[in-house]
Amino acid sequence: MRRRLLALVCVSASLLGGCGLMPDSETQRRTVTVWLMRHSASQDYLDRFTEEFESEHAGIELDIRIQEWTGIGEKVQQALRRGGTEGTDGPDVIEVGNTQVATYAEGDRLVDLTLESMRDWGRDDWLPGLAEPGQWGSQQYGIPWYAANRVVIYRKDLFREAGITEPPKNQDEWLTATEELNTGKQQGIYLAGQDWYTLAGFIWEEGGELATERSGVWRGTLDSPAALRGMDFYRRLQALGDGPVDSDEEHPPQAGVFAEGRVAQIVAVPGLARAILQQNPELEGKLGYFPVPGKESGTPGAVFTGGSDLVVPAKTDARDAATEVVAALTGARWNTDLARTMNYVPNKADLADSVAEEEGVAAMAAGAAQGRATPSTPRWSAVEADNPIKEYMTKVLTGADPGAEAERAAERITEALAFD
Template sequence: MRFLAVCTALAAATALTGCGQSAGSDGGSDKVTLWLMKGSASEDFIEKFTADFEKHHPGIDLEVKIQEWKGIGDKVNAVLGGKSKDRADVIEVGNTQVAQYVETGGVSEVTLEGLREWGSKDWLKGLSDPGSVNGAQYGVPWYAANRVVIYNKDLFAAAGIKTPPRNRQDWIAATQKLDKGDQQGIYLPGQNWYVLAGFVWDEGGDLAVETSGQWVGSLDDEKALAGMDFYKQLQALGDGPKGGDEETPPQSEVFARGQVAQIIATPGQVAQIEAANPALKGKLGFFPIPGKTADKAGAVFTGGSDLIIPEKTANRARAVDVITALVSEKWQTELARTMSYVPNKTTLARVVDGNDGAAAMAPGAAQGRATPKSARWAEVEADNPIKPYMTAVLSGQDPRQAAKAASDTMSRVLNSDR
């Protein structure tokens, strides 16, 4: 699944290929096939990367195939199980999908390559942790994107706020100043559970935890309840619907009306806001979601992609070569600057300093987390009990009782047999 839509460029719909005649070094074909998801990289990036890879790997034909997110799970599982006519040597997958594919079977372990060649010690945990199962690495972080605060510079200036807040206390104080008359201090829908997750993590809590092989929903833990309490304080400083999420209605459209001081979203939403209201062009800024203290940004849900290698590839050495190139500083920099992404390593955060949106994401990405590492998490989200829990609390119901009901539902789903 893809949780974040962070770019507007569409990748080419056709495969980009070079030519070559020599066999792979491990006895496989001279062609190596890379599956990328639509929208993850621009056509220009793919063309440049393909040409550069083939230049540095004479005789190897790199074939890049663009895939749609809809229905991708079945296609990937077919390749992993050797039941598909299609072939792939490297596959881009959503960071939270890796555990599901590992459970199904057919994903090659890459722990040693990560340590020896790809600098795994510096990987963003929000990408690397979901790609690790039982201490073994299967997913290789490729790029990340996370939410930041998008704000209206004019409204901040009118309220006398000269610098963006850097801790929760200052954030609440600033938002209270901004929440006046017809103006909303922040537009925060009641069911934006990704934002809630960050507040829960900041408090030391979690959505669910695994104990002795069993998953237990943990929204009713004191720390998780503290995260929900902060969400309630912030949400009250605007008119976000208690029973809706960020897409009902689309928050970018609400923000574009010019009477909302802040929203929490990926930087890519600025393009949608400016398209809806061109008068806001150049008047929008970004800052990381504030943490409890000024020395550390708030925790955020990390969206993005990992790269996996099917066990059944006949070209594993070349697959490793492709990943080595994709995660190199050169191509991480190119991708991050082209697509406004966060690179896969904390040590590469500097490469997006000139991009305001991506630069605002980087501090949060360093505190990034992902959803519980269960292959059944997708089933939890299919009928997400966190959303009605949030609405219940914001509507005045007892937080502990509502949290217990949601936690029990998560426990049941996460521990159910397929």
């Protein structure tokens, strides 16, 4: 539609001496359609960004359209195939989940932004948990926007009563403290048996992987010695509470379990504290946060980093203008503004000071420096659809042989990652 309108403008303008002679005309303004997800940014933030961006880019007009997460995958796929839905212009910039970039990049459907990211955007300084899944092959298609990851939410009053004066600094101290907190009347930690995102962090901390790629072929690696050590740490920690071994952190929702008042710790994003306090206002002022401990003191443990990247569809007819929008949203000025506004982690570790005043976000930012993401392959969604990691965890926690079960789960992951 935009191409047809511009063509008509140029035809009309040619009668007056040529389209290129009308640089100040309103018809020369370029509209950039931006798809952002609901709740990713406040309306006030978007209003401020739009006003300032348009004032600094006289030839660009923003059309920001808020999308729902439900069903977004197929909607994005359709937009990438057709440039938009029937009767509408397609998006020029899209916010996507960081782990979904490879799915959309496959088949040259996104603009390769490698040169811009290396030359102008400080690619080497991005959080790895956002930057790495934004790549497909050796090219950068997803540009990190914001991050969120798990921390330990704990009861400050229960720690004091147990004589624990400060948060544990490494995994050994964490196990010791959790054991002291695990009494007959309370759980030292509530950790569901199938919380595989938390397990992934422990595996990465040991130097293991969920899957690895060689010569274009992916293979599950839960049976590696490092991955088995990560599972063993999970088993020891999970036993210091009464988390169900056959369900994940949402069944039942762990916020509700924590709100009952008999749990000392959970592993969750800091924002879950709001749900806890809604269900038990008496916990106001009693909650604290610390990064998931690593093996060595002073270095937070590896964690799964969730969040969003920005991509530019290959079918856009406004590539340069769309790139300007991405540069602005992911640059230090507006990225730190978003982090403060929404309690996110900025896309670079050296911007973490912008959220240092918020205890939960500061803990999250510290952990994000060690953040990772799921394997960067379009087929990973097939693994999660029938997740063999969850079944593997339950079997180990109920006494099955870890090595045998890990090998079986690794084989299932390999099968799911195989291309047809």
